[in-house]
Amino acid sequence: MLGALADDFTGATDLAMALVARGFRTVVSIGVPSHERLTVLPEQADAVVIALKTRTIEPSAAVAASRTALRALRRMGATRIYDKYCSTFDSTPAGNIGPILDALASDLGTSLTVVVPSFPAAGRTVVDGQLYVHGTPLGESPMRHHPLTPMTDSDVPRLLAAQSTASVVQVGLGTVRSGGLREALESLRSESLRSESLRSESLRRGDEVVAVVVDAQSEDDLVTIAAATADLPLITGGSGLALGLSGPGAPPVRLSAHGGPKAVLAGSASAATRGQIAHAQALMPHRRLDIAALRADFEGAVAGLRTWAVREWQQDSEKPVLVYAVGELSDVQPAAAGEVPASDLVEQALSRLASEFADAGCRQMIVAGGETSGAVVSALNVRELVIGQPVAAGVTWAQGDSRGRVMNLLLKSGNFGDEDLMSGAWTVLS
Ligand SMILES: Nc1ncnc2c1ncn2[C@@H]1O[C@H](COP(=O)(O)OP(=O)(O)O)[C@@H](O)[C@H]1O
Ligand SMILES: O=C(O)[C@@H](O)C(=O)COP(=O)(O)O
Numbered sequence: 001m002l003g004a005l006a007d008d009f010t011g012a013t014d015l016a017m018a019l020v021a022r023g024f025r026t027v028v029s030i031g032v033p034s035h036e037r038l039t040v041l042p043e044q045a046d047a048v049v050i051a052l053k054t055r056t057i058e059p060s061a062a063v064a065a066s067r068t069a070l071r072a073l074r075r076m077g078a079t080r081i082y083d084k085y086c087s088t089f090d091s092t093p094a095g096n097i098g099p100i101l102d103a104l105a106s107d108l109g110t111s112l113t114v115v116v117p118s119f120p121a122a123g124r125t126v127v128d129g130q131l132y133v134h135g136t137p138l139g140e141s142p143m144r145h146h147p148l149t150p151m152t153d154s155d156v157p158r159l160l161a162a163q164s165t166a167s168v169v170q171v172g173l174g175t176v177r178s179g180g181l182r183e184a185l186e187s188l189r190s191e192s193l194r195s196e197s198l199r200s201e202s203l204r205r206g207d208e209v210v211a212v213v214v215d216a217q218s219e220d221d222l223v224t225i226a227a228a229t230a231d232l233p234l235i236t237g238g239s240g241l242a243l244g245l246s247g248p249g250a251p252p253v254r255l256s257a258h259g260g261p262k263a264v265l266a267g268s269a270s271a272a273t274r275g276q277i278a279h280a281q282a283l284m285p286h287r288r289l290d291i292a293a294l295r296a297d298f299e300g301a302v303a304g305l306r307t308w309a310v311r312e313w314q315q316d317s318e319k320p321v322l323v324y325a326v327g328e329l330s331d332v333q334p335a336a337a338g339e340v341p342a343s344d345l346v347e348q349a350l351s352r353l354a355s356e357f358a359d360a361g362c363r364q365m366i367v368a369g370g371e372t373s374g375a376v377v378s379a380l381n382v383r384e385l386v387i388g389q390p391v392a393a394g395v396t397w398a399q400g401d402s403r404g405r406v407m408n409l410l411l412k413s414g415n416f417g418d419e420d421l422m423s424g425a426w427t428v429l430s
Contacts, residue, residue, distance in 0.1 A: 002047040002245070003078025005069040007062070007085050007096065008370035009377050010394075010413040012051030015084045015239040016387045017396035019047045024247030028385035028398065030377055032065075032072045046247045048076055051385075053374035055086070056148045059095035066100045070107055080233060081108060086370075087119040087238030087394075088138055088415065089131060089159055090149040098163030101236055105166065105209045108233045112189045113209070115160060115168075116225055116237030118216035121393040122416055124238065125217045129157045129170040133415075142271035143415075147332050147343055148371065156213045166211040173215040181214065181228040188212060211236075219243055239394060255388030255399050255408055257429035258363040261313040262320035264422045265350045265365060267372030269326035270414030276368070277324050280422035285312040286322040291333055294345045302349060306356045313360075320366070322422065323353060347372060351379030358402055364429070366410040366422060373411040380407065391425045392417045 002024065006012035012028050019026045024047040032050055050069040054062035070081060083104055091097045105113055118126045123134035133141040137154035144152050153159055161168040175184050188210050216222050219240075226244020229235050264280065266273055280286065287308060293301040309321045325346045326332055333342035354365060354376040367373045382400035388408070390396045394416045398409050410425055418424070 001045065001077045002080050002082060003070075003073030003076065004047060004049040004082035004084055005066055005073070006049055006051050007055040007100070008053060009051045009373040010370040010411045011084050011086060011239070012049050013385065013387065013396055013398050013411050014394040014413060014416075015082070015242060016047075016049045016385070017390055017394070018239045018242035019049070019245070019247065020250075020252055020387045021390070022242060022246050023249040024245070025250040026387060028387065030383050030385065030400075032069050033383070046250065048073060048078065049084070051374075053371070053378070054096055054100065055090060056371060057096070059099045062096040063099050063103045067103055067107060070104055080235070082242070083234065083236040084239060085117070085236065087117050087122060087124040087240065088133060088141075088143050088151060089117050089156060090143075090146065090151065091159065091163060092149060093162040095163050098160055098166075101211060102165050102209065104234055110233045111208050111210060112185060113211055113232060113234045113236055114185070114225065114229050115156065115211050115213045116216060116222070116235070116241045117156065118222060119238040119240035119394065120216070120218055120222070121240070124240070126156060126213070126215050127217055128172060128215065129213055130154045131156050145269070145329055145332070147269050160211060160213065164211060166209040168211050168213065170213045171215065173217060173221065176215060176221050176224055179224075181224060185212065185228060216240065253386055253388055255386075255397050255429055257426070258406075258408055260364075261309075261317065261357070261360065261362040262364045262426060263309065263357050263362050263366075264320050264322040264324075264368070265354060265372065265376060266322065266324035266368035267346045267350050267375075268369030268414030269329065269332050270369070272415045272417060273368045273412075274326060274328070275419050276417060276422050277322070277327055279419045280322050283423045284319050284322050286324065288327055288331070289323065289325045289346055289349055291342045291345055294349050295340070298345070298349070302352050302356065305353055306360065309357060310360055320422070320426070323350065324368075325350070343371070347375035351375040355379050358405060358407065363405060364408045364426070366412060366425060368412045369414045377409065377411065382407070382409070385409070389428045391428050392421060395421070395425075397425070397429060
């Protein structure tokens with residue numbers, strides 16, 4: 001069995017959909033499952049993805065949660081581990097990609113792993129160690145404005161070296177495309193860090209662990225990397241690396257649409273989400289969260305939004321309602337000393353609304369944003385997700401049980417999806 005841990009919930013569904021597409025019977029567990037809690041027993045699954053919310057929490061807490069997840073995956077029989085993080089390497093110099101990688105490598109007793117954020121289907125590529133987003137270097141892309149993990153550098157080895165105790169090495173496209181990757185990894189494994197076949201040198205010689213940042217510009221490159229790393233106990237990256245894995249060929253699951261109210265809850269400030277909100281505003285009733293009102297009277301503000309949504313659903317049951325946090329970048333409020341950060345208020349408000357909407361009969365929701373999805377799915381008390389139909393690169397419908405109510409949930413990474421996703425994704429359910 002393949003065991004995976006993802007540092008946010010959208011990342012978990014992104015990876016799970018890639019695994020399903022590659023023929024893995026895949027279960028997504030929200031948080032670390034107790035054995036009894038998985039309705040699909042591990043022996044009936046080819047892959048288990050544990051969705052964690054570790055991307056932006058304290059590094060020590062992220063490491064502890066990841067170690068617990070690793071132990072659970074191994075208990076379930078996982079023989080290989082896939083550490084999924086963001087294809088835009090969302091992290092800070094304190095972590096959490098590096099500390100988690102270090103801890104997993106140490107617990108697995110492995111001295112070598114690969115670092116592969118590339119996801120060409122979503123426009124993420126790595127060339128000479130530089131991460132590009134649709135051709136723009138990461139540090140110049142809209143990711144530099146992320147409220148929690150602003151990415152202002154594009155150099156993956158440098159980003160990783162700042163937060164990891166591993167020796168960070170970069171392997172270029174030439175090595176990948178010439179078929180020399182396995183040999184290069186072998187020579188690194190035997191600690192010949194000066195291998196002739198590598199075009200760059202180790203950034204840092206720390207512990208015995210070597211983290212190899214591998215370039216990938218195309219899906220063929222990812223297939224090559226997956227093949228060359230098939231015997232590594234630990235692989236790390238975005239979901240793109242899963243393209244090169246293959247399961248036993250299980251058929252995909254088709255989810256049916258539920259009748260009744262639909263909602264879109266968007267806590268993401270990312271450029272793609274802002275474009276989708278602008279598009280959706282013309283098509284569906286919408287409200288922007290008022291941070292000041294939430295700060296002054298949280299309960300009252302949430303109750304007002306619930307009343308508004310129910311009224312809209314009564315007027316037109318076909319139209320989803322949209323509640324969003326950020327229309328323009330200027331809506332983002334930096335955290336200020338002495339007050340609850342706006343990001344917390346947004347996550348709390350959207351999670352409460354998700355619960356209130358579910359109580360009001362809403363069984364289909366699109367949630368935009370990884371942190372936001374983590375908050376919403378936790379509030380709904382969903383423990384496990386079944387992956388359904390794909391909607392866009394890295395975006396899929398999933399189904400989960402929320403306190404006895406079966407819900408269709410689309411957890412969308414802030415940066416993924418076409419402009420019409422918030423209005424168009426519903427038609428994929430049949
Ligand atoms: N107006 C705002 N001011 C500050 N932070 C905000 C605001 N609106 C949303 N946020 C926060 O920004 C973060 C966006 O992260 P996330 O949900 O992961 O989206 P993405 O997928 O785009 O990264 C969330 O924690 C959210 O609460
Ligand atoms: O790998 C990716 O880009 C996504 O799966 C992901 O993790 C995106 O994070 P969010 O934008 O915070 O959802």
